[in-house]
Amino acid sequence: DGGITQSPKYLFRKEGQNVTLSCEQNLNHDAMYWYRQDPGQGLRLIYYSQIVNDFQKGDIAEGYSVSREKKESFPLTVTSAQKNPTAFYLCASSPSSRVGGELFFGEGSRLTVL
Amino acid sequence: AQSVTQLDSQVPVFEEAPVELRCNYSSSVSVYLFWYVQYPNQGLQLLLKYLSGSTLVKGINGFEAEFNKSQTSFHLRKPSVHISDTAEYFCAVSEGGTNAGKSTFGDGTTLTVKP
Numbered sequence: 598d599g600g601i602t603q604s605p606k607y608l609f610r611k612e613g614q615n616v617t618l619s620c621e622q623n624l625n626h627d628a629m630y631w632y633r634q635d636p637g638q639g640l641r642l643i644y645y646s647q648i649v650n651d652f653q654k655g656d657i658a659e660g661y662s663v664s665r666e667k668k669e670s671f672p673l674t675v676t677s678a679q680k681n682p683t684a685f686y687l688c689a690s691s692p693s694s695r696v697g698g699e700l701f702f703g704e705g706s707r708l709t710v711l
Numbered sequence: 712a713q714s715v716t717q718l719d720s721q722v723p724v725f726e727e728a729p730v731e732l733r734c735n736y737s738s739s740v741s742v743y744l745f746w747y748v749q750y751p752n753q754g755l756q757l758l759l760k761y762l763s764g765s766t767l768v769k770g771i772n773g774f775e776a777e778f779n780k781s782q783t784s785f786h787l788r789k790p791s792v793h794i795s796d797t798a799e800y801f802c803a804v805s806e807g808g809t810n811a812g813k814s815t816f817g818d819g820t821t822l823t824v825k826p
Contacts, residue, residue, distance in 0.1 A: 601754075603754075637720070637818065637819070638818055638819075639715070639801060639815075639816035639817050639818045639819055640755075640801070640814075640816040641816075642813060645813065655813075687754055687755070689754075689755075697743040697760055697762040697805070698743065698805045698813075698814065699745060699757050699760055700745075700747075700755070700757075700803075700814060701757075702747075702754030702755045702756065703754050704752075704753055704754045705752070705753065705754050707752070
């Protein structure tokens with residue numbers, strides 16, 4: 598079945614370590630996104646990519662980095678510069694040719710900093 | 712800039728009762744509106760969307776929403792809820808086009824359906 602696969606589902610990190618969250622999609626969507634979700638808050642955009650080898654910062658990009666070397670893949674690295682990385686991270690995609698831009702989400706990755 | 716306000720953070724309701732989850736938005740351009748549902752520890756899935764045309768939009772699981780341009784609202788309704796509707800609901804707005812995925816989300820409404 599087509600969809601978005603995020604891994605790992607749960608991840609623990611010590612302070613000062615970088616971690617990379619994987620996001621793979623087989624929907625043939627052009628655009629991919631990373632959102633952060635904190636309890637009681639909506640989703641906040643970290644980075645997005647409309648096309649391979651190109652990406653833009655979202656509203657809360659500081660302390661994060663991404664790459665888009667393949668259409669199917671959009672990994673997110675949470676660096677040690679991110680002050681409060683404990684959160685639920687959601688990857689999404691959308692076919693940028695589609696009017697309205699509904700998002701298709703993965704199951705999420707929960708990162709906990711010990 | 713666009714913004715979304717979900718007027719209720721928590722909505723408790725008894726099974727088989729009707730429910731309305733309220734959403735107001737602001738934007739300087741024409742927008743597209745969405746409602747997503749999130750079950751615990753899962754991603755979001757689309758319930759329904761308004762792009763254009765009829766202001767009454769029907770979605771999955773018996774939900775519907777009405778777009779009111781003059782009141783800048785997009786309230787979600789269901790005439791009779793089930794226990795399985797217990798979840799977090801998010802209203803979102805997007806400008807579409809090349810900014811299609813740059814959706815702005817509300818803070819969410821937790822719907823709790825009690826037996």
